Amino acid sequence: MNEKHQRNDPVNLSEETDLLLLETLDHALNRGLVISGEVTLSVANVDLVFLGLNLLLSSTETIKRTLDETERIQKR
């Protein structure tokens, strides 16, 4: 289990990985020291850029699915 997330046990390893990636993106792309005003990046992975641009929306959809599934399992 990924130790970076303190929450209920993941029910889907790929969703856990996606959440960690999205949180990493949120930090690394939006925060930190800036030397110059612009950073030029090349788009090598449309999927990643899409996720980055829709960071909050896609991450929370994944979070909701994971939490809903976790709750269903706990109620059994």
Add this chain to the structure above:
Amino acid sequence: MRLYTYCLADKLTPALTPGLLGIGGGNVYLLPLGPVSAVVSEFHGEDLPLTRENVGLHEQVIENILAGASPLPFRFGTLVTEQELKTYCDRHQSSIGAALDRVRGCIEMNVKIITPVWNQNPGPAKPLSLKEGGAGKTPPAGPGTSFLMERAGELKSEEAARKQAETIEASIERKLEGAIRETRVSHRLGQQIFLAVAHLVERRQLARYQELIRELRSEQKDLHFLTSGPWPPYTFTPSPETEPRP
């Protein structure tokens, strides 16, 4: 030749970067810059692809430093010459020193709360109609009035949600008092993330912080918590978005 720059820190030793490879495959090394050192690797490419691998490498290098120091991370994609880096550090020596003191001995923890069920959008306010007009003689609301009534309903919901977010934020602060050095609320009342809070936590307080978070979860079962960390102190590192312009 350009350098990919990961972070700045003081009191670094080469032992924190043993054989570490960075973005583009270059060896990660320390570049002394007066009172601080930059963690860099040579980058020989033409451009910097935004990929999972590169973002992961960026984070991995900084976390290696985090294991033994309190770094100020650079934003992903910081490609500069050595001279540009030296000029930057000379020009901002005072504020970099203050920022390092601020995060010294600390890591960042994040708490996000997903929009609670009771805060789901209740829908627009219904426009008045003949049946609801009291005396029965009130004409149906026109499009302009309907719009204003709908907007009034939304504002009322937003105000209620804002107050609820502030209440939850205050309860988190009270619970974690003593275990956190600083708090930064970075998002509130988004579509689905109700509250997003970053905490600067002293390493020696981390276990206590995590225990308090567990207690908070069990006390507020109607809220969906997502916590993560430890992270390098990204949110508490000076950036154009977080620091006021002179």
